[in-house]
Amino acid sequence: MSTVDEREPVAVDNDHKPVGYGRMLRKEDPRLVRGRGRYVDDVQLPGMLHLAILRSPVAHARIVSVDTSAAEAHPKVKAVVTGEALAEKGLAWMPTLSNDVQAVLATDKVRFQGQEVAFVVAEDHYSARDALELIDVEYDLLDPVVDARTALAEGSPVIRDDLEGKTDNHVFDWETGDEAATDEVFAKADVVVTEDIVYPRVHPSPMETCGAVADYDSVEGRLTLWSTTQAPHAHRTLYAMVAGLPEHKIRVISPDIGGGFGNKVPIYPGYVCAIVASLVVGKPVKWMEDRSENLISTGFARDYVMRGEIAATRDGRILGIRTNVLADHGAFNAQAAPSKYPAGFFGVFTGSYDIEAAHAKMTAVYTNKAPGGVAYACSFRITEAVYLVERIVDCLAYELEMDPAELRSKNLIRPEQFPYTTKTGWVYDSGDYEPTLREALRIAGYDELREEQAEKRARGELMGIGLSFFTEAVGAGPRKNMDILGLGMADGCELRVHPTGKAVVRLSVQSQGQGHETTFAQIVAEEIGIPPEDIDVVHGDTDNTPFGLGTYGSRSTPVSGAAAAMVARKVRDKARIIASGMLEASVADLEWTKGSFSVKGDPERSVTIQEIALRAHGAGDLPDGLEGALEAQVCYNPENLTYPHGAYVCVVDIDPGTAQVKVRRFIAVDDCGTRINPMIIEGQVHGGLADGVGMALMEMISFDEDGNCLGGSFMDYLLPTALEVPDWETGYTVTPSPHHPIGAKGVGESATVGSPPAVVNAVVDALKPFGVRHADMPLTPSRVWDAMRGQARPPF
Amino acid sequence: MRVTMTVNGEEVTREIESRLLLVHFLRDHLSLTGTHWGCDTSNCGACTVWMDEEPVKSCTVLAAMADGRTVRTVEGLAKGADLDPVQEGFMQCHGLQCGFCTPGMMMTARALLDRNPDPSEEQIREAISGQICRCTGYSSIVRSVRWAAEHEANGCPAHGSNEDSTQVEEEVR
Numbered sequence: 028m029s030t031v032d033e034r035e036p037v038a039v040d041n042d043h044k045p046v047g048y049g050r051m052l053r054k055e056d057p058r059l060v061r062g063r064g065r066y067v068d069d070v071q072l073p074g075m076l077h078l079a080i081l082r083s084p085v086a087h088a089r090i091v092s093v094d095t096s097a098a099e100a101h102p103k104v105k106a107v108v109t110g111e112a113l114a115e116k117g118l119a120w121m122p123t124l125s126n127d128v129q130a131v132l133a134t135d136k137v138r139f140q141g142q143e144v145a146f147v148v149a150e151d152h153y154s155a156r157d158a159l160e161l162i163d164v165e166y167d168l169l170d171p172v173v174d175a176r177t178a179l180a181e182g183s184p185v186i187r188d189d190l191e192g193k194t195d196n197h198v199f200d201w202e203t204g205d206e207a208a209t210d211e212v213f214a215k216a217d218v219v220v221t222e223d224i225v226y227p228r229v230h231p232s233p234m235e236t237c238g239a240v241a242d243y244d245s246v247e248g249r250l251t252l253w254s255t256t257q258a259p260h261a262h263r264t265l266y267a268m269v270a271g272l273p274e275h276k277i278r279v280i281s282p283d284i285g286g287g288f289g290n291k292v293p294i295y296p297g298y299v300c301a302i303v304a305s306l307v308v309g310k311p312v313k314w315m316e317d318r319s320e321n322l323i324s325t326g327f328a329r330d331y332v333m334r335g336e337i338a339a340t341r342d343g344r345i346l347g348i349r350t351n352v353l354a355d356h357g358a359f360n361a362q363a364a365p366s367k368y369p370a371g372f373f374g375v376f377t378g379s380y381d382i383e384a385a386h387a388k389m390t391a392v393y394t395n396k397a398p399g400g401v402a403y404a405c406s407f408r409i410t411e412a413v414y415l416v417e418r419i420v421d422c423l424a425y426e427l428e429m430d431p432a433e434l435r436s437k438n439l440i441r442p443e444q445f446p447y448t449t450k451t452g453w454v455y456d457s458g459d460y461e462p463t464l465r466e467a468l469r470i471a472g473y474d475e476l477r478e479e480q481a482e483k484r485a486r487g488e489l490m491g492i493g494l495s496f497f498t499e500a501v502g503a504g505p506r507k508n509m510d511i512l513g514l515g516m517a518d519g520c521e522l523r524v525h526p527t528g529k530a531v532v533r534l535s536v537q538s539q540g541q542g543h544e545t546t547f548a549q550i551v552a553e554e555i556g557i558p559p560e561d562i563d564v565v566h567g568d569t570d571n572t573p574f575g576l577g578t579y580g581s582r583s584t585p586v587s588g589a590a591a592a593m594v595a596r597k598v599r600d601k602a603r604i605i606a607s608g609m610l611e612a613s614v615a616d617l618e619w620t621k622g623s624f625s626v627k628g629d630p631e632r633s634v635t636i637q638e639i640a641l642r643a644h645g646a647g648d649l650p651d652g653l654e655g656a657l658e659a660q661v662c663y664n665p666e667n668l669t670y671p672h673g674a675y676v677c678v679v680d681i682d683p684g685t686a687q688v689k690v691r692r693f694i695a696v697d698d699c700g701t702r703i704n705p706m707i708i709e710g711q712v713h714g715g716l717a718d719g720v721g722m723a724l725m726e727m728i729s730f731d732e733d734g735n736c737l738g739g740s741f742m743d744y745l746l747p748t749a750l751e752v753p754d755w756e757t758g759y760t761v762t763p764s765p766h767h768p769i770g771a772k773g774v775g776e777s778a779t780v781g782s783p784p785a786v787v788n789a790v791v792d793a794l795k796p797f798g799v800r801h802a803d804m805p806l807t808p809s810r811v812w813d814a815m816r817g818q819a820r821p822p823f
Numbered sequence: 824m825r826v827t828m829t830v831n832g833e834e835v836t837r838e839i840e841s842r843l844l845l846v847h848f849l850r851d852h853l854s855l856t857g858t859h860w861g862c863d864t865s866n867c868g869a870c871t872v873w874m875d876e877e878p879v880k881s882c883t884v885l886a887a888m889a890d891g892r893t894v895r896t897v898e899g900l901a902k903g904a905d906l907d908p909v910q911e912g913f914m915q916c917h918g919l920q921c922g923f924c925t926p927g928m929m930m931t932a933r934a935l936l937d938r939n940p941d942p943s944e945e946q947i948r949e950a951i952s953g954q955i956c957r958c959t960g961y962s963s964i965v966r967s968v969r970w971a972a973e974h975e976a977n978g979c980p981a982h983g984s985n986e987d988s989t990q991v992e993e994e995v996r
Contacts, residue, residue, distance in 0.1 A: 052917075056914040060913050060919065060929065062858070062897035233923075234869055286923060318861065318863050318867075540921025542920065710959060714959055717957075717960035755962050
């Protein structure tokens with residue numbers, strides 16, 4: 028156990044109090060370790076009914092008829108609702124987060140296995156499930172489109188015939204960079220390497236599935252919705268638009284959430300069904316999907332078929348990168364990405380390297396699979412981009428017979444080049460890459476590992492060392508460029524200091540385990556000098572928090588964290604004026620040390636923030652023109668994204684007899700700028716590393732030729748347990764963001780982005796004696812076995 | 824059918840459907856919502872509770888099978904206001920993030936420490952390998968269990984029995 032970081036300060040101890048940053052135990056833990064968290068499924072309301080959804084057993088079919096009579100006759104059933112019934116209310120379709128539409132309940136056709144067809148509301152969960160069995164649906168089967176590669180072929184069945192004039196399965200074309208300039212550098216390059224790289228469909232699978240409790244009060248005309256959402260405010264606005272309820276009469280509560288990873292960003296038909304059910308039946312209604320429903324119908328991730336090309340000089344100077352991507356978006360384009368970014372932030376595919384030209388083209392298609400696409404801690408498709416570049420750079424190293432660490436080091440963007448504008452137009456705010464790479468290699472003992480590998484190879488043993496170096500882009504907006512369905516990606520924050528000097532801070536973002544109740548208290552504490560334990564953090568309730576876009580894309584710290592710092596500074600500014608009155612000194616003569624103002628040159632004359640708070644609410648005059656109370660509100664619109672980076676090293680051993688990959692070591696050095704709580708940062712990194720090992724070695728949502736999902740349970744969709752992952756070794760460097768108020772960059776998704784290529788690069792490195800340059804994920808024993816025999820193949 | 828069992832030290836009797844799963848009995852009939860449900864197929868272990876001192880996955884145990892037996896859940900881990908060292912360890916070592924798998928993990932950890940007070944990292948990983956955590960990457964869970972082992976060895980008491988969990992009894996309705 029080597030990684031508890033003892034170099035960084037502890038937040039709350041007698042020496043440092045009340046410094047905000049540092050290792051601090053989480054404020055949310057006491058309730059969670061006692062089993063007293065309150066997750067959506069824990070909500071029990073008087074008279075509450077239970078909803079279950081009938082889903083399509085087939086991938087593509089016309090609905091001929093739906094007979095609900097037997098289900099309606101079930102003694103415990105209160106309502107059965109079909110797509111046709113919803114259509115009568117104008118609710119059969121809803122907008123997606125990508126400006127497409129998605130069926131709430133199918134009316135004309137079913138378009139993927141698991142699609143919502145009807146729902147039942149009953150007295151208890153078991154009866155609701157029983158009644159689903161009594162609904163008789165007649166389907167007229169259609170040919171499905173399962174392989175994205177055939178979606179645009181002549182004669183391919185048209186999935187979205189609901190869209191007027193639609194005659195193919197095309198969703199969008201997208202392009203970035205300079206094609207002509209890129210062709211030019213490729214033409215002059217000594218070496219060009221091309222590789223087909225598939226990032227298979229995977230699923231975020233938070234431990235808590237999706238669900239909601241809808242409670243509509245018909246007298247007040249008021250809807251309260253407890254739901255598993257990462258974006259309560261955005262969801263509320265969309266419900267107002269879809270369901271026609273006035274926004275001020277909707278309250279969305281996102282209580283304790285059992286993990287999100289992007290799975291809980293979209294609006295799912297189930298949420299809308301629960302709302303409709305409560306409206307129709309007039310009672311609270313709970314819907315919780317089961318694990319199979321979660322796996323087969325909710326937001327998947329990745330599913331990119333990529334051709335990567337890299338051009339370089341013989342001595343290893345990278346000149347250009349280009350790629351052509353086929354993106355499978357499923358049956359409805361429901362990915363949660365900013366409107367102007369249909370490919371998410373895939374445009375950062377040039378990675379961490381200073382190159383001359385780059386170009387990418389992408390075509391997205393509909394298939395008869397579940398919708399989604401942006402999820403699983405992907406930072407809006409940066410996982411795909413980083414995987415592409417870090418894999419293709421390793422392919423180049425293979426061809427040049429060059430050490431992959433040396434090749435990377437040679438091409439990294441240099442510190443004096445920041446802010447660095449990439450060849451696809453992204454402005455990296457800050458970075459100092461070389462020391463980060465060096466630190467990872469140091470912790471790994473890279474040279475010794477290579478020596479060990481050489482010895483083992485000589486004995487016929489298979490050991491691999493894989494590297495990745497990534498640059499993340501997180502914290503969307505700015506709002507002028509970034510919105511979701513017209514809602515600008517900014518976040519609000521309110522801070523109120525009570526008369527006794529305790530405080531409450533209200534956030535527009537929502538935690539799914541990231542520890543906001545702790546870190547946001549620390550951010551405010553750092554700025555205003557009130558100890559973090561005296562600051563209550565309120566989040567996940569639209570009635571009690573300011574508007575904002577929510578937690579995904581690692582945006583809580585970069586956006587809402589900035590808002591928290593700014594609102595605290597605003598309050599401090601007001602406190603300074605009050606202090607000037609209390610100390611009878613001019614504002615300019617006051618000095619702030621954490622927790623109090625004092626008169627410059629006369630430190631004895633000082634007032635604490637607590638004394639100021641009391642004065643702000645107390646009897647007696649305040650300085651002229653100043654209102655009472657000590658509180659403020661801000662809405663923070665980020666100037667740019669923030670760009671965390673990191674260097675990862677993975678060491679694997681492969682059993683030559685079984686082709687089983689064992690991850691022996693994993694070293695992660697992350698730079699997320701200013702570090703608020705190193706314990707929480709480390710936890711975020713650890714989780715993402717496990718995700719990466721899972722994706723690289725185990726996880727894939729696959730389909731048979733009829734479009735049946737073959738990954739519909741945890742028996743088929745394999746996630747890593749404690750036995751598949753090593754004890755993580757972490758380190759860090761600190762390059763603050765120049766435009767973020769506290770220099771923080773966000774870290775929630777860094778490891779998920781950076782780790783898959785490190786693991787795959789390690790496995791491919793181990794297979795070098797077999798002449799393997801590339802093998803696609805998931806690197807299961809059978810797929811590694813094939814690669815060892817020269818038969819590496821794409822996963823689909 | 825009627826079932827009677829001892830849950831966190833208190834005897835409870837309920838009329839239930841014979842098909843009712845233990846996890847739903849605990850959550851819906853006794854309002855012990857600390858035990859979570861995550862997968863249906865015994866893979867994730869979020870629903871792990873003890874039945875007669877043995878950790879079981881309550882999503883694949885019928886409530887009827889617990890008739891006449893003793894069940895212990897996360898709500899029965901602390902002794903009144905005193906946390907079990909395992910609970911304390913999870914807080915000290917950041918062994919939880921979203922907290923959803925945590926009750927099941929802690930029940931398994933408690934059972935492990937009762938049988939093996941000084942488990943190695945490998946033994947801890949083996950013990951929790953029937954459970955899935957999506958947040959922590961497991962290292963901090965392993966450390967949390969080690970923390971509990973070390974602090975119990977140093978005299979911090981382990982509350983290994985179902986008796987005297989007054990606070991919990993009040994919650995069982």
